[in-house]
Structures are given as C-alpha cells and as structure tokens.
Amino acid sequence: MSSTPRVAILISGSGSNLQAFIDEIAEGGYPAQICGVVSDKPSAYGLQRADSAGLPTRVVRRGDYPSRDAFDAGLLQALTALQPDIVVLAGFMRILRGEIVARYAGRLLNIHPALLPKYKGLDTHARCLANGDPVHGSTVHFVTAELDDGPGIIQAQLEVAPEDDVASLQQRVQALEHRIYPMAVRWLAEGRLAFLDGQVVLDEQPLATPVLVTADDLRG
Numbered sequence: 691m692s693s694t695p696r697v698a699i700l701i702s703g704s705g706s707n708l709q710a711f712i713d714e715i716a717e718g719g720y721p722a723q724i725c726g727v728v729s730d731k732p733s734a735y736g737l738q739r740a741d742s743a744g745l746p747t748r749v750v751r752r753g754d755y756p757s758r759d760a761f762d763a764g765l766l767q768a769l770t771a772l773q774p775d776i777v778v779l780a781g782f783m784r785i786l787r788g789e790i791v792a793r794y795a796g797r798l799l800n801i802h803p804a805l806l807p808k809y810k811g812l813d814t815h816a817r818c819l820a821n822g823d824p825v826h827g828s829t830v831h832f833v834t835a836e837l838d839d840g841p842g843i844i845q846a847q848l849e850v851a852p853e854d855d856v857a858s859l860q861q862r863v864q865a866l867e868h869r870i871y872p873m874a875v876r877w878l879a880e881g882r883l884a885f886l887d888g889q890v891v892l893d894e895q896p897l898a899t900p901v902l903v904t905a906d907d908l909r910g
C-alpha cells in the first residue's frame with residue numbers, strides 16, 4: 691500500500707457513494723485518497739461529480755470492445771494505469787470477472803443495497819417491500835468471483851416504515867451507505883481490515899458475521 695492508499699472508484703450512475711468519499715476526504719484526516727474514477731457509461735452523473743472534485747476520470751465502454759474478454763482487459767488496463775491500492779465498486783453495473791477479481795483480491799469492495807445474503811441481484815428494495823420485511827439495509831463486502839456473494843464487512847440496517855415505497859427506501863438506505871462505505875474503506879486503508887484465507891479479519895479478530903449498525907447508531 692502507498693503511504694496514503696490510493697482508491698479507484700468504479701461507477702455507472704449517479705455516484706452518490708462516490709460523493710460521500712469525496713466529502714469525507716474533503717473534511718480532512720481521511721487515511722486514503724481517490725486516484726481516479728472509472729465509469730462504463732459516459733453519461734454517468736458521477737463523472738461530473740469527479741470532475742468537480744478535480745479527480746481523474748476514465749470511461750471504458752463495453753460497446754467499444756468486440757468481446758466481453760476484451761472489455762475486461764480494457765477495464766484492467768484503465769485500472770492498472772491508476773495504480774490503485776484499493777478498488778471500490780460504487781454502483782458499477784458490470785460484473786467483474788477473473789483476472790480483475792484475482793488481481794485486487796482482498797482490496798476490492800462492493801456495496802449492495804440489501805442485507806446480504808438476502809436479495810442478491812437487482813430490485814432489492816421492491817423485493818424487500820413485496821415480502822413485507824420489517825428491516826432492510828445495505829452491505830459492504832469483499833468481492834469474490836460470485837455475484838454479491840463475497841464475505842460481508844459491515845451492514846447498515848433500518849426499520850421499514852409502513853409508508854415506505856421503493857423511492858423512500860432507496861433514499862434511506864443510500865443515506866446509510868454514505869456512512870458505512872467510507873468507514874469500511876477507512877478500516878482497510880488503516881490496515882485494520884483484511885481478507886485472509888477466505889476470512890474477514892477486523893482488528894485481528896475474525897468476523898463471523900458483518901459488523902451490524904443501525905440507523906440510530908449512525909445518527910449524529
């Protein structure tokens with residue numbers, strides 16, 4: 691790791707989680723720096739957020755490559771050029787495969803808007819509401835070759851309100867994401883968090899389950 695670890699952030703959309711990192715770093719004292727933002731979509735609003743923050747950006751479009759393997763190679767090349775110590779997926783809507791996952795094993799994180807292992811994949815808020823779940827939330831996890839299946843690091847949980855709809859749940863979950871994602875990356879950058887032999891270790895203790903925080907814990 692660099693003395694101030696370099697974090698590459700991969701996005702496809704709004705980039706509100708990217709913004710949470712930008713804001714946290716701007717406050718000072720954060721133990722990592724953003725070395726660049728990569729998007730597979732030229733129209734991603736997160737690219738504008740990155741520009742406004744003076745961060746280098748790269749666009750790697752699937753349509754510019756003849757095959758999925760060639761796209762993966764282009765993505766790896768763009769990432770390698772940024773020399774990241776840590777790679778953060780923040781709403782990146784493509785599944786990372788093979789070499790990228792292997793290259794950044796233990797340094798590659800994702801955030802998924804559900805309390806994994808519940809609701810892997812898409813439409814998590816709608817599925818939570820359809821099932822009448824009393825609680826919902828988001829999970830930061832290490833990325834492995836399986837989709838939304840890497841071991842969890844931290845989960846933020848909230849109570850589903852009777853008046854919640856998809857939009858309100860998404861908004862409330864994202865507000866929690868903006869707190870827990872920079873927290874998990876902080877732990878990794880500080881050397882407190884590791885992924886060793888398939889096991890998440892935090893402060894030298896193996897984590898049997900992700901750290902669980904509630905909306906109340908994060909208030910204030």
Ligand code: GRF
Pocket residue numbers: 701702703704705706707708736780781782801802803828864867
């Ligand atoms: C987040 O809700 C995250 O959980 C999911 O994609 C969304 C990205 O939102 N993986 P944003 O682009 O960071 O606003």
